[in-house]
Amino acid sequence: MKSHSGWGSLKNPVKFKIPTSENLVPIRLDIEIDGQRFRDAFTWNPNDPDSEVVVFAKRTVKDLKLPPAFVTQIAQSIQSQLTEFRSYEGQDMHTGERVVPIKLDLRVNHTVIKDHFFWDLNNFESDPEEFARTFCKDMGIEDPEVGPAIAIAIREQLYEIAIQSVASARESRANKKGRRGTEHLSASKIGMPALDLVKLFGIKSSVVRKKRDWDVYEPIVDLLSNEEVDALEAREERIAR
Amino acid sequence: MAESGEINPPAPKPNPETTSPPPAPPQTEPQTPLLPPPPPPPPQPGSSQAKRPQQPESSPNPTTPSATESKDKDVTPTTAISSRLAEPEFVYIPSYSRWFSWNSIHECEVRFLPEFFDGRSPSKNPKTYKYCRNTIIRRFRDNPTKKITFTEVRKTIVGDVGSIRKVFDFLETWGLINYTANTSKSLIKWEEKESKSASASASHNADANGTSTDFTVPKKRVCSSCKTICRIACFASDKYDLTLCARCYVSGDNRVGVNNSDFRRVEISEEAKTDWTDKETLLLLEALLHYGDDWKKVAAHVGGRSTKECVARFVKLPFGEQFMGPLESTEVDSEPKSETMHPQSKRMRLTPLADASNPIMAQAAFLSALAGKEVAELAAHAAVTALSEIGAGITKGNLGSLLGGAEGQESDGTSNRYGKDIERAIVEARPQLEKEALDLERAVSDVAIETKEVEERIAHFEECDLQMEKEWQQLMQLKNLIFIDQLTLLLNKASAPKTGETIGEEVIDVKAE
Numbered sequence: 001m002k003s004h005s006g007w008g009s010l011k012n013p014v015k016f017k018i019p020t021s022e023n024l025v026p027i028r029l030d031i032e033i034d035g036q037r038f039r040d041a042f043t044w045n046p047n048d049p050d051s052e053v054v055v056f057a058k059r060t061v062k063d064l065k066l067p068p069a070f071v072t073q074i075a076q077s078i079q080s081q082l083t084e085f086r087s088y089e090g091q092d093m094h095t096g097e098r099v100v101p102i103k104l105d106l107r108v109n110h111t112v113i114k115d116h117f118f119w120d121l122n123n124f125e126s127d128p129e130e131f132a133r134t135f136c137k138d139m140g141i142e143d144p145e146v147g148p149a150i151a152i153a154i155r156e157q158l159y160e161i162a163i164q165s166v167a168s169a170r171e172s173r174a175n176k177k178g179r180r181g182t183e184h185l186s187a188s189k190i191g192m193p194a195l196d197l198v199k200l201f202g203i204k205s206s207v208v209r210k211k212r213d214w215d216v217y218e219p220i221v222d223l224l225s226n227e228e229v230d231a232l233e234a235r236e237e238r239i240a241r
Numbered sequence: 242m243a244e245s246g247e248i249n250p251p252a253p254k255p256n257p258e259t260t261s262p263p264p265a266p267p268q269t270e271p272q273t274p275l276l277p278p279p280p281p282p283p284p285q286p287g288s289s290q291a292k293r294p295q296q297p298e299s300s301p302n303p304t305t306p307s308a309t310e311s312k313d314k315d316v317t318p319t320t321a322i323s324s325r326l327a328e329p330e331f332v333y334i335p336s337y338s339r340w341f342s343w344n345s346i347h348e349c350e351v352r353f354l355p356e357f358f359d360g361r362s363p364s365k366n367p368k369t370y371k372y373c374r375n376t377i378i379r380r381f382r383d384n385p386t387k388k389i390t391f392t393e394v395r396k397t398i399v400g401d402v403g404s405i406r407k408v409f410d411f412l413e414t415w416g417l418i419n420y421t422a423n424t425s426k427s428l429i430k431w432e433e434k435e436s437k438s439a440s441a442s443a444s445h446n447a448d449a450n451g452t453s454t455d456f457t458v459p460k461k462r463v464c465s466s467c468k469t470i471c472r473i474a475c476f477a478s479d480k481y482d483l484t485l486c487a488r489c490y491v492s493g494d495n496r497v498g499v500n501n502s503d504f505r506r507v508e509i510s511e512e513a514k515t516d517w518t519d520k521e522t523l524l525l526l527e528a529l530l531h532y533g534d535d536w537k538k539v540a541a542h543v544g545g546r547s548t549k550e551c552v553a554r555f556v557k558l559p560f561g562e563q564f565m566g567p568l569e570s571t572e573v574d575s576e577p578k579s580e581t582m583h584p585q586s587k588r589m590r591l592t593p594l595a596d597a598s599n600p601i602m603a604q605a606a607f608l609s610a611l612a613g614k615e616v617a618e619l620a621a622h623a624a625v626t627a628l629s630e631i632g633a634g635i636t637k638g639n640l641g642s643l644l645g646g647a648e649g650q651e652s653d654g655t656s657n658r659y660g661k662d663i664e665r666a667i668v669e670a671r672p673q674l675e676k677e678a679l680d681l682e683r684a685v686s687d688v689a690i691e692t693k694e695v696e697e698r699i700a701h702f703e704e705c706d707l708q709m710e711k712e713w714q715q716l717m718q719l720k721n722l723i724f725i726d727q728l729t730l731l732l733n734k735a736s737a738p739k740t741g742e743t744i745g746e747e748v749i750d751v752k753a754e
Contacts, residue, residue, distance in 0.1 A: 024401045042395060045403040052403060059406075063390035129399045133372070136399075144380075144397035151399045 023047075025085045026155040031073045038070060041152045043129075044078065046085060053078045085159075088166055098122065102157050104219075108149045110229055111141060115219040119154070121161065128154040139221050335416040337601065343375060350374075353411050356404070373398055373408045381418040388419045414599060476610070487610040488603075517554050525551055526558075 024043040031038045040060075057074040060066075104115040115135075120126065132151035141147075224232070340347045346367055351358050357370040376398055381389040395405045412418045476485045517525075521543055528542035528551075536548040543551055609617035 040396075043401040045401040048403040052406075056402065056406070060392050063392035129369075132399045144376075147399040148396065 024155065025082060026152045026159055027078055027081050028152075028156070029074060029077050031070060031077060033067065033069050033073065036067070038064075038066060038074075042148065043152060043155060044082065046082060050079070050082075053082070088163060100161060102154055104150060104153055106149055106153055107224075107232065108146045109143055110224050110226075111143050111146050112222040112224060113146065113150065113220070114222075116217050119158070121158075121165075128158070135219070139219065141221060334420055335599070335602070338415045338417050341415075341417055346371060350411070354407060356407075369400065370408065373400060373405060374412065377405075377409060377412055378418055414601075416599060487607050521546065522554070522558070525555060529555065 023046065025046050027042055027044045029038065029040040054071075054075050057071045057078065060074060061068060061070050098121040099118050100121055102117055102119045104113055106113055128151045131154065132147045135141075135150055136144075136147045334341070340349065346358075350370075354370065358367060377389075377394050380394060380397065391406060391409050394409055395402045398405050409418075476487065524543045525539065525546075528539040532538040532542070536552055540546055540548040540551050546554070612620065
């Protein structure tokens with residue numbers, strides 16, 4: 001089951017899972033009741049029993065002193081996202097040689113983070129949590145809420161990509177029955193702008209980036225002042241509506 | 242962060258046995274609310290001071306090196322005695338959590354949160370667990386007066402919320418966080434329970450009044466809040482006309498307006514209900530001889546008596562007292578002792594007991610409430626000594642012989658005689674032991690002196706050796722010098738006839754040197 005030979009060919013498909021060491025689901029909540037808005041994002045372990053969902057919802061509502069109407073809404077939202085995840089679970093995922101770019105562009109309280117890096121999808125031992133922890137430590141980020149936000153952002157993108165690869169696997173399976181010739185091409189062209197590793201690691205080029213690319217890939221961490229935060233929030237809400 | 246220096250628990254600390262024989266696996270025990278633990282009530286503000294309450298001082302340490310991996314939570318009846326210096330101010334944690342240390346992971350953590358340590362999932366490893374745990378505790382200690390909520394914590398920790406929640410719950414039950422914090426709100430479930438018990442106790446005052454004043458001797462006390470029949474001991478307050486069973490008393494310490502010290506402890510004698518006939522007693526003794534410690538079989542043999550009744554009856558028998566100390570575990574100790582000691586009502590100081598913020602402590606408090614303060618203390622002492630000496634085999638042998646001896650006649654005479662024999666033997670043996678010890682000491686000191694002398698001699702030897710080496714080296718150097726001189730002489734002699742006078746001069750010069 002080694003996936004060495006080149007890029008984009010349809011390998012033995014692997015069962016769907018998020019390509020990280022721990023198969024966690026990123027969950028995003030955005031609930032509005034009676035003018036009160038609750039937004040949250042966290043990672044959930046799909047192996048936890050479903051009773052956990054309700055317990056978690058109750059606890060969150062109690063801790064944040066929200067009106068109890070939120071409990072059912074939160075539980076429902078989590079549950080539906082979980083079921084969606086599970087619906088992908090039985091299906092095959094196509095794993096090619098894929099190193100994909102991941103972009104971070106998020107704002108957590110007063111910290112704005114912009115980053116751009118590559119992630120190896122075939123590395124099933126990867127750990128976005130570890131990455132997030134190291135990132136915060138290295139960049140000296142003091143706000144503790146940033147770490148989880150980063151991890152969740154990465155996970156969401158990986159999730160997206162995984163979903164796409166399931167779709168592509170399905171598609172190429174359908175194609176198999178039809179034309180056979182375009183198989184190899186289509187698999188690589190579908191969806192992701194994967195990195196052409198052969199070109200990178202080829203003879204004439206080197207692994208080290210060119211200087212002009214450095215700025216693109218550098219992590220940027222900005223601290224905003226209160227007014228800027230308010231301004232941004234107002235703009236976001238306007239966009240949301 | 243300066244810690245109080247206790248990294249790991251000292252190994253040979255004994256711990257009280259988990260539970261008494263009848264309710265051995267806590268899952269089947271109807272009384273103890275062990276698993277899953279109910280949400281703890283907020284501790285009373287007064288209870289968490291560092292004053293020493295009159296609580297039994299049994300060892301709080303819930304771990305043993307002899308890893309009997311029982312998944313039960315151990316019973317530890319102490320309260321917030323220790324204080325740990327985290328920052329300039331004190332942070333209180335209960336002494337049964339004394340094992341905690343920042344840098345290491347303790348055995349009970351491994352036991353309670355096995356998923357981090359069994360290697361099944363690669364991201365759930367001890368390192369992440371430690372990161373999670375330390376972050377939670379650090380965050381709590383940033384503001385120790387405020388109770389930290391799970392949501393705050395999980396927003397700030399990288400990881401999946403399920404495992405964070407498990408670590409959080411673990412820390413909370415062990416009192417490592419949220420122990421001394423006061424909250425205006427408590428958990429939803431507990432609030433309902435509180436209001437229920439408060440309303441129950443208020444509204445059922447009349448009932449309690451009725452039941453407690455109607456009957457005198459065969460008193461069937463019904464607890465005002467949980468409406469169960471009180472057994473063994475209960476707490477009555479004349480001031481408010483309340484009767485509470487021990488459990489409610491201990492756990493429901495948030496009764497509105499009722500002070501804990503207004504309650505007085507009332508023993509309930511179970512004997513009054515059913516008397517043991519001679520036949521039953523005989524069956525009991527037979528069964529004991531056959532089955533020893535297996536109370537289930539004993540109860541089956543006796544027929545018609547529950548295991549607890551058998552135990553109680555056995556211990557109440559005239560010779561039963563002899564087996565109490567070294568044999569049984571804490572609970573059996575406290576139960577029979579409570580009935581053989583004076584069944585007076587005792588005034589309980591409840592402030593330590595009020596700190597039942599924890600099912601472990603609730604159970605322990607419940608037990609000590611049943612048994613009485615001094616009794617529980619003695620029981621704990623006995624249990625500690627018993628567990629530190631592993632003489633179970635010896636005591637069991639005693640049991641067999643004594644039982645056989647006393648079975649025929651239920652009188653104190655025979656048993657006392659046996660007891661006296663044993664005492665005499667012990668008395669004789671003691672001076673011999675001491676003498677032997679003295680001899681040993683003397684021999685050891687002699688040996689020590691000899692070794693010292695030998696050491697000195699060796700040191701002297703080494704010095705001489707060193708000297709010798711130095712002189713030898715000097716000799717060698719001299720030898721070399723002479724050799725060089727000889728060489729030069731020879732050379733000069735060889736070239737002397739060729740060069741004539743100049744060399745001769747040189748030779749003379751060399752010779753002069």
